[in-house]
Amino acid sequence: MDNDGSSESFSTLDELHYQNSSSKFHNFNVVVPSIIHQLLQCPLCTIPMHPPIHQCQNGHTLCSTCKTRVHNMCPTCRQELGDIRCLALEKVAQSLELPCIYCSLGCPGIYPYYSKLKHETVCKFRPYSCPYAGSECSVVGSITFIVDHLREHHKVDMHSGSTFNYRYVKYNPREVENATCRIKVFNCFGQYFCLHFEGFQLHMAPVYMAFLRFMGDEKDARNYGYSLEVGGNGRKLVWEGTPRSIRDSHRKVRDSHDGLIIQRNMALFFSGEDCKELKLRVTGRIWKEPPNLSSK
16 A cells, blocks of 8 residues: 555644544534534543543533543532433433544544544554654654655655665764664655664663664555664674554554664674774665465
8 A cells, every 4th residue: 555645634633633523523424413512522621422421410521531630520510520420421422423533534434432432543544643753743644744744843864765774873882871763764665664773771781773664554564574784893683574663653663672683782893993982884675575365
């Protein structure tokens, strides 16, 4: 599957949810009166409520998540909430079928109210999060938008081709815990991939790690393979694997150790000379896996 060329994007998921909340009930054959939409919306967090839906003695409703935040006091009338369930509203919600919140991004599905949220967590049309690991970035959007965002905002280097050379130089290799995470983006086979390289502590031992992520969904990532090689002084380390989707967070991929891991002492050995300066040269290749005929 080729990357989505759509330019539609949103700064955050909250912005996307806000845009869709006013229109998603009217874009399909299923028409939900706006009054029901308002009744099912938590007055505090504005997210659609799911059982248990709570109410105070005056009938004001609240979702179960917000109930734990308001110290058992109704935010509307300031009366005690207690443990009263709004069973009537729960039944109304059970009878509804609604479009996915990502309908404006292309999802055509209509789902029962209580299973809609579960679908939205795995919907293939949901936007992608920025994969930049140097800071917490909340930007989301299509692959095309994310690539432009990485180039313009994070100043990430862009490369074309399925082979690459990466050179990492550090003048004080003893400070591995302060090693900056680096990222580069590669365009090949009509897809985008991002190479990560960083230093961190693994079980109290300083290491460097390099791994490749696919800018798309996991099922499409399995169509590709990659290799990484680092070496020096007549020795080398080689890693081969499948790129991880950017649906998985940078932290999740790093903590799974799914990549080329280089112990600091080995990295210094590869650097040669007097070990006062770290010089690593990582070469890599990306390829497209042959079709799995047994699955057809």
